[in-house]
Amino acid sequence: MHTWNDATSLWLIEMDHKRTIDHDRRKLEWLKPLLGHKRLADIDRFVIADIGKLKAEQASPATANRYLALIRAIMRRAVFEWEWLAKPPKVRLYKEPSRRVRWLTPDQVRTLLDELLPHQRDACLFALATGLRHSNVTGLRWEQVDFRRKTAWLYADQTKNNEDLHVSLNDTALDVLKRRQGKHAEYVFTYRNRPIKRFTTRAWYKALERAQITNFRWHDLRHTWASWLVQEGVPLYSLQEMGGWKTAIMVRRYAHLSPSVNLENARKIDAVLNKMPDDL
Template sequence: MGLYQRGTVWWVDLTTPNGERIRRSTGIEDRALAQEYHDRLKVGFWEEQRLGVRPQRSWQDAAVRWVKETRDKRTHGKDIAKLRWLDRYLGHLQLSQVTRDVIDQIAERKTRESSPSNANRYLALIRAILRRARDEWGWLESIPKVRLYREPKGRIRFLTPDEARRLLHELPAHLRDMAQFALATGLRQRNVSFLRWEQVDMARRVAWIHPDEAKAGRAIGVPLNASALEVLARRQGQDAEHVFTYEGMPVARCSTKAWKKALERAGIERTFRWHDLRHTWASWHVQSGTPLQELMELGSWASYEMVLRYAHLAADHLRGAACRIDGTLASQP
């Protein structure tokens, strides 16, 4: 058939010298350019199968293989969404055509559309795929350098106890219980949302997160304080399987209109995120004297550096050192 159109985009339909039928989108709306793509593709298969020339691999080939090989990745669904967005810019290119200029243009477009930090997530995915194509698949001899935007380190936003009480008061019951549990345990939103009763032992005052459910990939033991146990007592009998549900289903998404309206009524800026509840929990711990090493274990952070962001909230242990120079500028008799 050669070329055919679906909507405004041209597709190729050809048979290789080995008899394999190839059908794929060119990603191109101009017929002449699509014909050029078709011809290059056909010549490439002929050179590969008849002359033994190293085959040209497309971005689409790399994207499909990446999706297959990373299906166990926790952010697999997010990768697929990013690849769908990238397809409009890379879907018609060979890997060798994914140059620094092409990548920079994508970065500029994504930055205008959202933000530099969000653009970095797409650039990092492009870089990861290109590196695997070079280092593991042997599809490329060299790859362009992918430059990420510098991301400023923002301030940690955490609630005061009074703000937290106001927010809990304004939230609907199911979100209130989840938020209180998050503030009591420091668990990430997904671990709260899909917590099962089989993962809770109220008699021993402990819960646990399985390795495949944890961000760091290792099991988490969660000690339950009085506030967490209070929430669990309220939730008992509401669902046989999951601790937190709404209309019989786990609450997969918490940053809803109800969350934002509750923030507004509580007098808290709407930019406060659900994940900031974890920052709040960590900040309260540090301010209450919990050592950073213990906080690292409680929060299941992968490295000590990740808890150092809270160190400035615990300056009490340095007060003695600060006082050593108290008399340095004292008046001499």
């Protein structure tokens, strides 16, 4: 009979092309002591529910869902691809709250920038200027930057929606890039001549603390970028294209931040009604 270890070994081989395969490996390492040599036939919905409960208590329901989803995917593959099982067990995910939108005011950003180390300040400012995700900032290479056209581009395997993304570089982004020139031959953002793998170090959290900014992640810089653009009247469809979102669902969460634009559009009905006879 096939075991969980058999399934995970084959999963890692077949899914090696996934951008998030390293995330899978880390989750599977955590799951190994719990499932280990269990036969797949013995992994039922009760076993899986207990694992989900444990992870939810250790972290959060949202985190538990990521683990439960991986178990579900592997068990379904054992049924429909490998034909090791007759049917997959039911996996019930936790209900998650709507994704939050946490953003900073310009004054808060100025305070934070004053507290950051120079290399972190440049990266933070670049993220605010472009809306790029953490991995896209850390992985940015000079070959992806075109100063003459004021553009940068991300390859499909670097984006969340697996499509090439064209990034227009405003003056703020260009100023950051010009400051970074000559510091490293290949990567834009480096520290002590080495590419930066993550900006969320102790120095980042200490800077947030000194700036008195709470409940804020690096990814919220992207929320801040999007929120500011919408408040300045940028249409949601333009924001979707600029941010590389594949669907409008994720962009609509910023819609409430543009009341003045909506009011302007709503007033266009006034013009139509004013042309109608007074006795209506």
